[in-house]
Each structure stands twice: as structure tokens, then as C-alpha cells.
Amino acid sequence: QDSMIIINEMLIPALDVIGDKFEKGKIFLPQLILAADVAKECFEEIKTFMANKGAASESKGKIVIATVKGDIHDIGKNIVKVILENYGFDVLDLGRDVDPEAVLKATVENDVKLVGLSALMTTTLGSMEDTIKLLHHNNVDCKIMVGGAVLTEDYAMKIGADYYAKDAKMSADIAKEVLG
Ligand code: B12
Known part of the structure; x- marks a missing residue:
């Protein structure tokens, strides 16, 4: 607290x-x-x-997180990771400047049901959209939450995300809803 x-x-x-x-x-x-x-x-x-x-000992489920391609801002993404781990989730952190293909691969190979994407610049919101589209085109059975200072709820929904999180606490609430 x-x-x-x-x-x-x-x-x-x-x-x-x-x-x-x-x-x-x-x-x-x-x-x-x-x-x-x-x-x-x-x-x-x-x-x-x-x-x-x-931290909680029993895993509550796996979550892939990444800062999207072209973006090296990762302070917010790292906070989200710490908070999610503290709530007992297993976080596969792919790092920053992450290729959409790498997100797809990690999600499918690890049978992950929740993906978190971060973008801090207007110029990298396109990479976020590309990553979401790639997951959708491959019919990956997962929910996608997005965050980052330049995002709004409306924009997040427009690019096909399932959830918008304005801060790390909200990411934990979303994870609880999706993964139980
Ligand atoms: C620190 C910083 C940097 C650092 C980044 C260090 C690092 N390792 O992250 C450095 C110095 C490297 C940097 C570089 C650049 N930066 Co910079 N940077 C910032 C700054 C000051 C703070 C960002 C930050 O860390 N905020 C604190 C964190 C905690 O907040 P947050 O990321 O929003 O995260 C919270 C929520 O959004 C949410 N969240 C975030 N991600 C996610 C993900 C998920 C899944 C979920 C659920 C939630 C979630 O939860 C977090 C915790 O509560 C911002 C200004 C700002 N106030 O945002 C500019 C800013 C983002 N940078 C900017 C720019 C332009 C750049 C550069 C292009 C500068 C340059 N000319 O080189 C480069 C970009 C390089 C690149 N390709 O990415 C602009 C972007 C403008 C725009 N609208 O596109 C900003 C807004 C500054 C400005 N006002 O001009 N930057």
C-alpha cells in the first residue's frame, strides 16, 4: 500500500x-x-x-507483457510487472522495442491468456495496433490490455484492445477479472 x-x-x-x-x-x-x-x-x-x-507463492496465471516495437520507454511497463508479480501472477516480460511476432510467439508457445502492451509515444501506437491485429489474425485465445501515457480508453478500444489500464493497480484488477 x-x-x-x-x-x-x-x-x-x-x-x-x-x-x-x-x-x-x-x-x-x-x-x-x-x-x-x-x-x-x-x-x-x-x-x-x-x-x-x-510475494504470493502460488501462481495465479501467466501474463505476457512488452513495450511495443520502436518504443524504449519501459519504466511504466516495469512497474506493471512488479505489481502483477506481487498479486501472484507469473509475468513473462519480453522487454522493450518488441516485435509483434515475438509477442505472438511467446503468447502461443506459453498458452498465455492475457497480454499487456505498453506504448508511450504517438508514433508507436501503430506498433501497438499491429501487435493486436497480429494476435487477432492468428485467432489467439487471449485478452489484451494496453497502457501508456498517450493512450485513452477510446483509442484503446479503437485499435482492438480488450482493456485499457490507466495505471498499474488497474492492470492487477484486469488480471484478476481475466485469470481469476
Ligand atoms: C522517462 C522518459 C524517457 C526515458 C525512458 C527511460 C525508460 N527506460 O523508460 C528516455 C530518456 C530514454 C526517453 C526517451 C525518449 N522520449 Co521520453 N519520456 C519519458 C517521460 C519523462 C516519462 C515516462 C515515464 O516513465 N513515466 C512514468 C511511468 C510510470 O508512467 P507510464 O509509462 O505512463 O506508465 C503507467 C501507466 O501509463 C500504465 N501503463 C504503462 N504501460 C502499461 C502497460 C500495460 C500492459 C498496462 C496494463 C498499464 C501500463 O501503468 C504505468 C504505471 O502506473 C515521458 C513524459 C511523461 N510524463 O510521460 C517522456 C515522453 C514519453 N518521451 C517522449 C519522447 C519524444 C522521447 C524521445 C523520442 C526523445 C528523443 N528526442 O530522443 C525518446 C524516445 C526513444 C524511443 N524510441 O522510445 C515524449 C513522447 C511524445 C509523444 N506524444 O509521442 C514524452 C511524452 C515527453 C514529451 N512530453 O515530449 N524518454
Whole structure:
């Protein structure tokens, strides 16, 4: 609970300030990278803390997660992973800049019923749509949840996702609904 407060009320707003300043040209790429590195360190600490408190032992089901092709933003995706693992789900993290084919392969080979995709840029929403289309064209029996700052619920539905999650807590609620 305390970890979620630190993430949602302190770390994410701080990154929003950084993003805003970057957009307005008040800070530049080196500062953006520095801020991202600091945030990563903080999330690592929280992850270790949560792991020490003891995650659930019995797996509640498998979930594939990935940041889509062309996108290297993975802080949000990594938070989602930590939270899902804490709720007892097995997370197969494919990393960032992930090819749609790799998502398809991991989902089919591991008989995964829930896939989570992340995209942080308007330019990579197309890769997200391509990944969803590929899963649908191959008739993969799985639900797809999507997230990332540039997404909206409407857009998520338009590109064929089953669920839109605005934050990590919501991803856990969706996983509970889909996987029980
Ligand atoms: C940190 C950061 C970086 C870091 C990334 C480090 C890393 N390892 O991730 C670095 C410095 C590398 C970077 C690079 C770039 N960035 Co950048 N970056 C950011 C920044 C400041 C914060 C993003 C972040 O981590 N937020 C915090 C996390 C926790 O939030 P989140 O990702 O939204 O995740 C939460 C939810 O969305 C949801 N969620 C997210 N994913 C998923 C997935 C699932 C399955 C679910 C269920 C939920 C979920 O849950 C998460 C937790 O609550 C944003 C600004 C912003 N405020 O968003 C810009 C931003 C995303 N970057 C931007 C840009 C333009 C770039 C660059 C192109 C810059 C450049 N000129 O090179 C490159 C892109 C390189 C690439 N190909 O991807 C733009 C994108 C603009 C746009 N609309 O397309 C932004 C919005 C900044 C801006 N305002 O201009 N960036």
C-alpha cells in the first residue's frame, strides 16, 4: 500500500513534471535521461522492498507483457510487472522495442491468456495496433490490455484492445477479472 502511494503520488507526478519541462524546451535530453535513471533506481528499491515482504507463492496465471516495437520507454511497463508479480501472477516480460511476432510467439508457445502492451509515444501506437491485429489474425485465445501515457480508453478500444489500464493497480484488477 505504502509502495503504491510512493509510486502514484510521488514518482509518477515527478516524471510528469520532467516530461512537461522537456516538451516546453526548459530541459533537454541529458536531464530527461538523468531523471529517468533516478526514477529507475527508486523503482528498483521499491521492487526489492516488496519482494522482501514476500510475494504470493502460488501462481495465479501467466501474463505476457512488452513495450511495443520502436518504443524504449519501459519504466511504466516495469512497474506493471512488479505489481502483477506481487498479486501472484507469473509475468513473462519480453522487454522493450518488441516485435509483434515475438509477442505472438511467446503468447502461443506459453498458452498465455492475457497480454499487456505498453506504448508511450504517438508514433508507436501503430506498433501497438499491429501487435493486436497480429494476435487477432492468428485467432489467439487471449485478452489484451494496453497502457501508456498517450493512450485513452477510446483509442484503446479503437485499435482492438480488450482493456485499457490507466495505471498499474488497474492492470492487477484486469488480471484478476481475466485469470481469476
Ligand atoms: C522517462 C522518459 C524517457 C526515458 C525512458 C527511460 C525508460 N527506460 O523508460 C528516455 C530518456 C530514454 C526517453 C526517451 C525518449 N522520449 Co521520453 N519520456 C519519458 C517521460 C519523462 C516519462 C515516462 C515515464 O516513465 N513515466 C512514468 C511511468 C510510470 O508512467 P507510464 O509509462 O505512463 O506508465 C503507467 C501507466 O501509463 C500504465 N501503463 C504503462 N504501460 C502499461 C502497460 C500495460 C500492459 C498496462 C496494463 C498499464 C501500463 O501503468 C504505468 C504505471 O502506473 C515521458 C513524459 C511523461 N510524463 O510521460 C517522456 C515522453 C514519453 N518521451 C517522449 C519522447 C519524444 C522521447 C524521445 C523520442 C526523445 C528523443 N528526442 O530522443 C525518446 C524516445 C526513444 C524511443 N524510441 O522510445 C515524449 C513522447 C511524445 C509523444 N506524444 O509521442 C514524452 C511524452 C515527453 C514529451 N512530453 O515530449 N524518454
